[in-house]
Amino acid sequence: MSNRKKMAVMNVFSAIMYYVANSIIGFINRKVFTVYLGSELLGLNGLVVSVISMLSLLELGVASSIGYSLYKPLEEKNYGEVKAIMQLFSRLYRYIGIAVAAIGLVLIPFLPFFVKTTINQNYVIAVYLIFLLDAVLSYFMAYRRTIIVSAQKDYINKNADTFLYIVTGILQIIIICVWKNYIASLIVKLVFTVLNNLYLYIKAGKMFPYLNDKNLHGKIEKEVKDKIVYNVKALFVIKIASYCVVGTDNILLSAFADLTAVAIYSGYTLIIGIINNLFNRSFGYITANIGNYLIGHNKEEIYQFYNKLNFLNYLITSYTSIALLVLLNEFIGKVWLGEDYVFPMAAVAVLVFNNYLRFCTQAAEAFRSAAGLYSPKPFVKYIALLEGGVNLVVSVALAYFAKMGIYGIFLGTSVSTIVSIVTVAWINYRFLFEKPLYQYFFDFFRYIILAILMGGVSLAIFKIVYTTHTVINICSGLIISFAVPLGINFAIFGRSEEWKYFINMMKTAGCKIGGKNRK
Structure with a gap:
């Protein structure tokens, strides 16, 4: 070596x-x-x-x-x-x-x-x-x-x-x-x-x-x-924008709610951060070869490769988000901190939705980075500031003027993240793929609707089979969170090229692991 x-x-x-x-x-x-x-x-x-x-x-x-x-x-x-x-x-x-x-x-x-x-x-x-x-x-x-x-x-x-x-x-x-x-x-x-x-x-x-x-x-x-x-x-510019989006929630919660809300929120952010490190950020290793792929392939081939990785991105992010939706309150309230440290399910749903929005663009971000398209036009680098500004303005408006409290703060993050999603999509489809932008949003809304549907079904089933035994609930929640998305995605995408790519990737990974074990 x-x-x-x-x-x-x-x-x-x-x-x-x-x-x-x-x-x-x-x-x-x-x-x-x-x-x-x-x-x-x-x-x-x-x-x-x-x-x-x-x-x-x-x-x-x-x-x-x-x-x-x-x-x-x-x-x-x-x-x-x-x-x-x-x-x-x-x-x-x-x-x-x-x-x-x-x-x-x-x-x-x-x-x-x-x-x-x-x-x-x-x-x-x-x-x-x-x-x-x-x-x-x-x-x-x-x-x-x-x-x-x-x-x-x-x-x-x-x-x-x-x-x-x-x-x-x-x-x-x-x-x-x-x-x-x-x-x-x-x-x-x-x-x-x-x-x-x-x-x-x-x-x-x-x-x-x-x-x-x-x-x-x-x-x-x-x-x-x-x-x-x-x-x-x-x-x-990037650091200011990032802080305004993800770093101000504790300050806003303290200002418009109280320190107890900050304490409760910190438990959720810790778990969500750990889950994202285990699953979503591993996506970076999968896309490590994108830069080499961009060299020697035409626009259409690059676009098809992006579609496959974007589908994989959707599978990972939807699965982790659904598992969080189903099990966050159960784990925090029954296993870890206690019932006093859980938010109402509606607030948890918004937090999980924000998590989905934040990570559903990883494939798009990876292609943008590989192509070096950080600022294809001079004004692009300042759009990140717009995202941060939107987050602060909408959060304060909803929390203070609309009297929505913690829901307003979390929804402010939801609205501002849309700015980032649109920006990355526009850059890739305009300068890399040279495709009309509506094709991106067709997949975006299709995937997000499915994720919401699968999350709702998983949560409903979890409530039906819910017991008084925490260990059983955690196990059943994990099974439901995996089985429901798997079944629905297979029913809808089972014959698609993206699904076949995903299955082949799993088979390749399994063969490599099996080969190492035999050695």
């Missing part, structure tokens, strides 16, 4: 271990939190995380842009340029850290407007300041993580982070269970985060000793600087 492949395998394995550890610790920590500290503090935790995430927008996508600019000089062993880029990175992060600290402190008087709670405001401010300090300190050391990633050795970062999550998670659980002290648990996390960043800072210095060489001087080429600035601008 080549060194490059070996590092790739190590990166993937360490990422899986990090994800597993993070998920397990997250589940246990959330349960301990609700039992010993209550819903308001859990909600406060989620709200402060959202506020700090908003401040992190000041990062402007610098890390991603710098990371991209490091690939070439690292490959060419141009250590002078690497050091110069990292010095620029260090300066930018210092300025960003100072700006985050200043703006974070300015926001303190406004916290009561967002935090509807009986918790003492001084306690709220103390929690906020610990989170703020954690974020600010990271900017002064964590920047060296990027060069480790660019050197294709991200497993070093992930292994350190996995150890951090396990150790801090266990210590936080002990502190909360024994002393019921939320502040102390945050201080422990702060200390270990600083130690982790310090370790990686020193580790990077040993891996790349020229970073500490005072006699080495280099400069950044003008085109590299220009590329960094260009990428920062583009990523800044």
